[in-house]
Amino acid sequence: MPGFDKSQALYQRARKVIPGGIPGHQTPGLMRRGESPCFIEKAEGCRFWDVDGNTYIDYMCAYGPMILGYNHPKVEEAVQKQRLKGNCFNLPSPLLVELAEYLVALVPSADWTVFGKNGSDVTNYACQVARAHTGKKKIIMAEGAYHGIGAWCNPNTTGITEEDRVNVLTFPYNDPQALQNVVKANKDDVAGLILSPFRHDAFHDQEMPTESFLQGLRALCNPEGPVLIIDDVRAGFRLDLRGSAAYFNLHPQLNCFSKALGNGYPISACLGNKALMPSARKVYFTGSFFMSGVPMAAALATLREMAETKAVEHMFRMGEELKQGLIEQADSLKLEIHYTGPVTLPFMTFANDPAFDKAKTFCARAAQEGVFFHPSHNWFLSAAHGEEEIKQTLRATQQAFEEVKEQFA
């Protein structure tokens, strides 16, 4: 059994000087107490080492940003080249233009782009552009969806006023009729509809869009209707290198990316079509670090390497092997699981497990065997996960399933 003494000691120190110790989604509070690491020392490829010296094959990939592998040589080379020149200047580096041109050529529905640091920067911005373009106020989102920490959508309402939410409307995901009803009822005031490319809310099985929902979206979001914003912050570049909208044959007016764009370097992008360019120009969007050159160098190197190595296809192959292996193991032990979402961002839950106790047992045992999963959030594959790692993973998950069977028989 791996020890977590150093992790635990650091966490206790953190709790004294940082509210919550490790705030936000990286909190160890979602894992089984004391049975998973809290701090990472270093990472390489698809593996990381915690501060106690335990090693793991990683299926969280920094919650998405790591897509080519930690410390990827091509990305790090590009990063180092720019770092030696400098990162943060009075004016942008030429990489701003190079990256913008690359992205606009890559993403089918895009004619322009702006850059931020985090996903929330660009989802907030996209809503403002939709309002500036339509002159309307309301933004529609799916119930329970996550679009960042903006006051309009933060799932935790502490410190947020009712007034922050008055212009946000919701509907149940994959229900085209309910969506149409919301639009109709607010006909004169709907600026935009923001949606992730599939349903990937934490604590829920994932849900792919149905064909009738996609058809409804295509019909609704025409140039006269609400602005369609695809929030591809989490899924971006794991379904299709051109963005998940292309995978689903959607033509959104706005696309938001972040996470995997820079293989771990902080960068986000909102891409839009020509019709929205005049409004985009009017929205004031800036940040002290938005123009930093190093993350832009990382993003260019990441996208080029993904294209050259057909990384998305590789992730689908590895993801399918993992899925088949896990389903076979669960079946052979007569454990009912739900394996949902694309195989490159899968999520596995156990039937009759509302508090994720079985999932926590599974994850804790997998961690003991050197594989890191999350019990209540979707997982991520990367291009660095190869055949050998999938085999090693499946040896670990066999033990993990057996432990669940034993404890919950």
Ligand SMILES: Cc1ncc(COP(=O)(O)O)c(C=O)c1O
């Ligand atoms: C779909 C989606 N949108 C927006 C965000 C917010 O991104 P960030 O945490 O970088 O602000 C996230 C983060 O998990 C996300 O998954």
